[in-house]
Amino acid sequence: MIQPVKEKIILGIDPGTTIMGYGVLRVCGTRPEMIAMGIIDLRKFGNHYLKLRHIHERVLSIIESYLPDEVAIEAPFFGKNVQSMLKLGRAQGVAMAAALSRDIPITEYAPLKIKMAITGNGQASKEQVADMLQRMLHFAKEDMPVFMDATDGLAAAYCHFLQMGRPVMEKGYSGWKDFIAKNPERVK
Numbered sequence: 001m002i003q004p005v006k007e008k009i010i011l012g013i014d015p016g017t018t019i020m021g022y023g024v025l026r027v028c029g030t031r032p033e034m035i036a037m038g039i040i041d042l043r044k045f046g047n048h049y050l051k052l053r054h055i056h057e058r059v060l061s062i063i064e065s066y067l068p069d070e071v072a073i074e075a076p077f078f079g080k081n082v083q084s085m086l087k088l089g090r091a092q093g094v095a096m097a098a099a100l101s102r103d104i105p106i107t108e109y110a111p112l113k114i115k116m117a118i119t120g121n122g123q124a125s126k127e128q129v130a131d132m133l134q135r136m137l138h139f140a141k142e143d144m145p146v147f148m149d150a151t152d153g154l155a156a157a158y159c160h161f162l163q164m165g166r167p168v169m170e171k172g173y174s175g176w177k178d179f180i181a182k183n184p185e186r187v188k
Contacts, residue, residue: 008164009035011068011099012157013059014149015076015092017051017084018042021147022059023154024066025137025161032161034137036066037150048087052094059098071099072160074152075108109159114152117159129155 007028014021023037040058045051073096076088099106112122119132126148133151134144136158145151 008070009066009068010157010160011062011066011071011104012153012155012160013071013073013092013095014152014156015074015088015095016042016149017048017087017091019147019149020055020058020091020095021149021151021153022062023150023157024062024068025154025157027161027164032137032158034133034139034154037145037154039145039147039150048090052090055091055094056098059095060101063099063102063104068099068104070160071096071104071106072156073106073108074114074156075110077111107160107163109156114155114159117162118155126152133158 007026010025010027012023012025020040020042021037022040024035026033026035040055042051042054045054073092076085076092096106109117115124115129116122118124118129118136121128124132130144130148130151133154134141137154
């Protein structure tokens with residue numbers, strides 16, 4: 001049996017060394033609501049260490065603004081460029097350290113798991129993930145961010161919400177099409 005959450009704030013982070021995305025969900029009972037999403041733009045910093053400092057400062061600022069109860073972060077995927085992986089891991093680590101410094105629990109999710117949770121397809125594009133989130137969380141197309149990194153951060157938060165145990169999961173839907181067919185009022 002699911003225990004409804006009175007209110008919980010989840011911060012989702014999509015780590016990056018050029019653009020880092022984030023999304024904030026408020027969960028009241030068993031209903032999620034997007035309260036913010038955005039990016040941390042790191043393009044103006046030429047030095048990797050300055051990027052890390054900026055990530056730390058901005059993540060702390062986001063934490064202070066929204067007071068999340070939990071953080072969901074996308075785990076880096078394994079690429080061919082070892083140097084890129086090291087830098088991405090550092091960026092993720094700094095974001096995690098900021099949350100840990102405020103005693104906020106962190107859960108990591110693989111990109112495949114996040115995409116699967118949102119779209120039912122682990123190979124979904126960023127645009128497909130963003131479109132599904134827009135329909136499920138009922139925000140206007142005009143509020144769709146320019147950088148999909150923001151919706152990727154929101155997707156990490158939504159994936160975490162789903163992992164909290166939601167009535168939808170207990171009903172045993174066969175997939176998103178089945179969910180939409182049985183819940184037309186929740187997806188517009």
